[in-house]
Amino acid sequence: LRGDDRHGRGPVVVCVDGSGSMSGGRELWAKAVALALLEIARRQGRKARAIVFSGPESALSEFDLTRSGRLRGRSQVDLDAVIRLAECFPGGGTDFEKPLRGALEAVREHSLQGADVVFITDGEATISDAFAQELRREKKKRDLEIFAVLVDDPQPTRNTARGDDPMARAARELGKVADRMTTVTELTSEAARELFRGI
Template sequence: AELLAMHHPVLKRDFHRRVLEGTVLQYRLRDDEQKGKGPMVVCIDVSSSMQGDKEMWSKAVALTLMDIARRQRRLFRAVMFSSGDVSLKVLDLNRERRYAPDLNKVVEMAEYFPGGGTDFETPIDAAVELLGEKKLKRGDIVIITDGESQVSPDWLTRLRERKDQLDFSIFAVLVDVGSAETSSLAQFADRITSVKRISDEHARDIFLHVQS
């Protein structure tokens, strides 16, 4: 609507003035679009400790992030994990229709639950490898978990080196419905929130920061 002013000799000058002042109607929208640049790689804990309400919360948060990615035309990858390589499942939800998620993949993400122990290192390494691909560069990692696992100092050192190389952030959503632990997450996550804190304000905080 603002561009219509470009066809009027007087309003055109006023339009240019307001562009410089940042007061045109679409100014804030264009600014927000620039923030949401990168893909999302979301690691979802599907270990035995997540069974029940924790699983439902983790899948709900993942589906919310997926919908945000769709609306912002961002690529979305899900890394489902428990312990080791056997249970690891990487889902490309945009393969066929790019930004519109493949419904079969969404159902697979919602239903997949192998159980077992918890290993943070393998899924984070897989997520970092995805960010190394050309089409997924400038992305960020989100991990959704109850936090009940440990990581080694050597792995943390390698992860920090990769973060410097690829320039990404790691965001954690702690599923604190029941027992939960933050000590390991605090070692490698740049920002942590929890499902009990996801009011409108806290949800906006984590979801906006993951757009950088």
């Protein structure tokens, strides 16, 4: 994750939820969004890293998706890393703070400015007020933006209809730190264009 592009923008760091509830179609959607973001980063000559996360008991899996050097002003994709990302699925629970800390450490480690972090999840977890404050300070200091993509279901379940909506709870927690938020079901709408235009 070294270096900024010619426009002074830092890398794209994509945090992908690999918890058990993401298996099947949700995992495919999340990784499709991650690969679309990789292509945007490549075209902009930016570095791209993916972080696959699950519960607090699981280690983060990190993948640098671009290699050093450019070809005609564009970043070069590391296909081996892309394949490892596609195959990575730890299962387990969900922890929001651990991957956000991992993304923040990647940005801090290389003193990068203008990075974009995209956080893709279907899960529920909490973000402590202390960590939210720390992250907001770092965002301001490093010109860092966080985008959240919630992997929802196009058809609401009976539990959702009764008001037991995990997406609402996830949105509430991620709203403490995210600059923008959308859902997978909105990815064909203006919300998707805004997300990808912002990056």
